[in-house]
Amino acid sequence: MLISLNARIPFPRPLVYATYRDKLTGFVAYMPKIRQINFKSRQEQDGLIFLEHEWYGGADIPSLARAFINENLLNWTEYSTWDDSEYTATWQIKTHVFTEAVYCTGKNHFLEDGSGTLIESRGEIIIDPKQIKNTPQALTVKIASIVENSLGKQITPNFQQMSEGVCQYLQKAQESTS
Template identity: 50%
Template sequence: MLIHADVSIPFPRPLVYFTYRDQLMDLLPYIPNIRSVEVKSRYEENQHVYSVNLWHGGGNMPLTLKAVIGDALVSWIEYNTWNESDFTLEWRIETKAFTEAIFCAGKNHFLEENGKTIIQTRGELKIDPKKINGLSAPLKGKVAHLVENFLGKKIVPNLIQMGKGVHDYLEKKVN
């Protein structure tokens, strides 16, 4: 499944980029579908910032999935490489459930357009049912489909909500 989202924020690119990168904890009140974020590591080197964050989201999970894995799908580790020289972010997400079976990664481009910022997110979500452990073969395919459907419906709205949160945060901060 391809991940494709474009978010427009009416503020200059450097301000938007550095807000996303450096003000994550300040943004949490503006992102209602996120319960918390823990910064596991962060370091800077040669115009790059490398960070690892543990996210705890919310959201309603289908009862079938909840019965099999609990709330593990709404927590994930995000590995980020921020490249200040070209205003990009490369990311990879590791889910807390079915870690071996789920691949989710992509890249965000922060583009400047007429004084505003367009954030283009492109990525991919793949689930390999063969790598789902602890289930019978017939269940693996069903669970993989449910997980992909659930995550697919969450990722793009979360990206858009994050953009709205950054917009609202900057509106309040700048004005």
């Protein structure tokens, strides 16, 4: 399943980019399907910044899939690489359950858009039913399809809500300095 979202934020690209990169844990309040984001690590090397965050989701699991999986599927670790010279973030998500079965990766481009910033988020999520263990073989393809659809439908709104959160965060910061 492809992930594709564009978001516009009426603030300069360097500010929006740095806010996304450095203030991520502060946006949980703007994402109702996310319970918590924990910062794990930051490394800088060769002009790149490598970040690791743990995410804890709170969305619903489809009823058919609930018999075989639990809410831990909605927890994941995000590994991102930020290239300040290109204003891009490449990311990969590793779920805490079915790690071998779930492939989710993408890239965000932060582009100048008049007086603001356009964020183009592109990625994909693929679930390999052959890698789902401990479930009846006859159901693994169906479960994989349901989970892929469910996660895919949650990722896009999370990106949108995060963009709205960044916008609100920057508006409040601007108001407090005025």
